[in-house]
Amino acid sequence: MLSVKKNIPNPLKILLIIGFGYFFWLMLKITFEYIPLKTDVSFLMIKQTEVGQRPEYLYFFYIHVYTSIFVLLSGFLAILRKDFGLKSFHKNAGKIYIFLILFLAAPSGIYMGIFANGGVYSKISFVILGGFWWYSTFKAYQLARHKNFKEHKQWMWRSFALTVSAITLRMWKVIIVYLFHPNPMDVYQIIAWMGWIPNIILIEYLITKKYI
């Protein structure tokens, strides 16, 4: 973030924070659709085959839904790299982020990816996404433990880019549906990849250009 501070002008930074705030609010509203816990609400309306045939599906699904919103929040707070006057704020936010992804959000995400909508192409995408997500977070954790903070930062940006795919995937969906009105699962196959590939490309670009 130090380099971001240097390179990203303040107005853009503020815009990014406001933008994240707005989309975090939308994600929060989606999360609230699942409170109280129901077996057939929202996304689950079209997932009753899995709900009926696989007793474990609902557990993984709700682990993913309920933890991911905190992953987004803790990840965002940690990536700001400020302590806001609180002792070890960055470190603790990061710990929450890492713990939630490694033990809950990523494994449940990979499981759900195996049964994703949109056929084999979206399944492959979501499983790869989940795998990279877990690996990049784990790597960032190890590097922090070894006090290699330069690389820790780079891997954390990779991890967070994949975290943010939750938002970018849904943004692409709105854009693609607005422009082309394709059938729902045709959209889904596209956004399954569009949600995270451009994000990771952007981060790799910023890393090679030494912005991060």
Next chain:
Amino acid sequence: MKILKLTLVSMLTISLVSCKKEAKTTDSSKDSLTVKKDSTVIQEMHKEYYGIYMGDFAGKEMITPEIGEEYEGDVYKKISLKINRITKDSVYGQSIVNGNQRPFRGVFNESTKSFILDEPGNDKTDGRFEVTLNNDSLTGKWNAFNKSAVKAPLKTLKLIKKEFVYNPNFMLNEDSDLIDWENPKDFVEKYTDEETGKTETYTASKNRIASDAVFKINASKQKLTEKDLKNLRKLDMEIIKNSVFARHGYAFKKQTYRNFFEQTDWYIPVSNNVDKDLSPMEKDNVALLNRFIKYAEDKYDSFGR
């Protein structure tokens, strides 16, 4: 020669038998007539005219086009008249137009084979039918009771007798018009004049179009799975669902569905409620379709999955 003889003989017997039959029926009717004198059972008659008569219901209406002036034009609707009961002094039945089912009561004139039928009169679209039977066709006119309440107070009817049968194989014809003309959506589009460089916005309206999935998926014959429906748009699923109801003779209140099913020769609206006629599989499929239609409505274009 022998064969000819045989056929002649057999034909003779057939005609004899049928004569006997006719004689018998007149007999029985005489019997029941005498019965009627004793008790108060009302004798039904001309049961052969009972049934559903369906066809065009045409009237002159003022039409307001999107561009240009109002003009008077013919507006065609589909109507079905159902004759349920004919007695010496009364006729009972119902009419269905635009999914609006109305009972009627009237009289039958045996010599002219004509009916005068009155709807109850407590609906602004009620009126009197004056129709004449000619073999299987029923033609005539309809006059609204309240002439100022309806667009076309005088309408003509050209109906033909139809037999309602439920058949799970009935589908929309493959050459059907699949455009839903009733629910246009406005889109704001931009147009930049290349010469002046000025950008203007205008609204274009677009209509939904169903896909050919509506010819392939039959919710009356196959148990549908989530996989079958996942990639379908809302309109497709609405048509697949309502095909079930159309097969059972449901009288659609929504113009959209009337437009689709009136294109077929099998769709005969007979009832405002067919829920109890659905098979268990059809019920399951309708429930599944309802869930997916709701999902499409809530989620298709929103921020979410």
